[in-house]
Amino acid sequence: MAARQIFSFPSSKAISDTLDAHIAVLSAKAIASSGKFTIAVSGGSLPTILAATLKSNTTIDFSKWHLFYADERCVPLDHADSNHLAVQRALLDHVPIPAAHVHTLTASLAPAEAAKRYEQDLRAVFGDVALPEFDLILLGVGPDGHTCSLFPDHPLLDVKDRWVAHLLDSPKPPPARITLTYPVVNNAETVIFVATGAGKQDMFHDMFDKGVDFPSGRVTARKNLFWFLDEPAAVKVSARSTEAGGRTTA
Ligand SMILES: O=C(O)[C@H](O)[C@@H](O)[C@H](O)[C@H](O)COP(=O)(O)O
Numbered sequence: 001m002a003a004r005q006i007f008s009f010p011s012s013k014a015i016s017d018t019l020d021a022h023i024a025v026l027s028a029k030a031i032a033s034s035g036k037f038t039i040a041v042s043g044g045s046l047p048t049i050l051a052a053t054l055k056s057n058t059t060i061d062f063s064k065w066h067l068f069y070a071d072e073r074c075v076p077l078d079h080a081d082s083n084h085l086a087v088q089r090a091l092l093d094h095v096p097i098p099a100a101h102v103h104t105l106t107a108s109l110a111p112a113e114a115a116k117r118y119e120q121d122l123r124a125v126f127g128d129v130a131l132p133e134f135d136l137i138l139l140g141v142g143p144d145g146h147t148c149s150l151f152p153d154h155p156l157l158d159v160k161d162r163w164v165a166h167l168l169d170s171p172k173p174p175p176a177r178i179t180l181t182y183p184v185v186n187n188a189e190t191v192i193f194v195a196t197g198a199g200k201q202d203m204f205h206d207m208f209d210k211g212v213d214f215p216s217g218r219v220t221a222r223k224n225l226f227w228f229l230d231e232p233a234a235v236k237v238s239a240r241s242t243e244a245g246g247r248t249t250a
Pocket of ligand 1: 042043046072083139148195196
């Protein structure tokens, strides 16, 4: 299991540049060994930060990417609340990922059926495996410590028998969503959290310094587990919470 590494960045542009550099390496390595790069992303501010530098990267073979959503709101794909729409506008309109490799919610289905269908879509790409092993999952974090659509004290935190689950009672609107479950997230080779803003600094202090349990803090990864925070989000995290003995400034 990967050791958690926390990095503090001076700006969101610095996070975008570092994401771009990591993704270029991970993508090239995955494509060389398996012929494809499997990535899952979430919504919020992540699509914009992710795309800022990456969308101009001409060295990446986007034709070999398979893009999934770590969580999705159960709304039409062209609805303002759709995570896919946010990723499409920020990234997909600018890079040549084949449309058939962008794995979207089937919005016409009820949430429970949409979750089952999304699991089938995962199986079509990952094959007959016990769990999919994403090359990379990129996640945001809410001020309440949630990630994907895994919210504090929610029963979905305990789901282990499905790859994709649905919920109808998200505390953050909209209420109906689908989400990857912990077994899938924690089986990724690399997980990178991206979190910005002063509204998260107390939560990160509680999670990293005091060991308080938050849904995002339960995430692990097989090889790399990175937390990319901007300075306002990281300012209260103590030096001893990092492996290097000091908050790493990237
Ligand atoms: O579906 C959602 O509601 C979002 O995906 C949500 O989970 C988001 O990722 C976090 O709340 C962080 O959002 P920010 O990055 O905008 O703070």
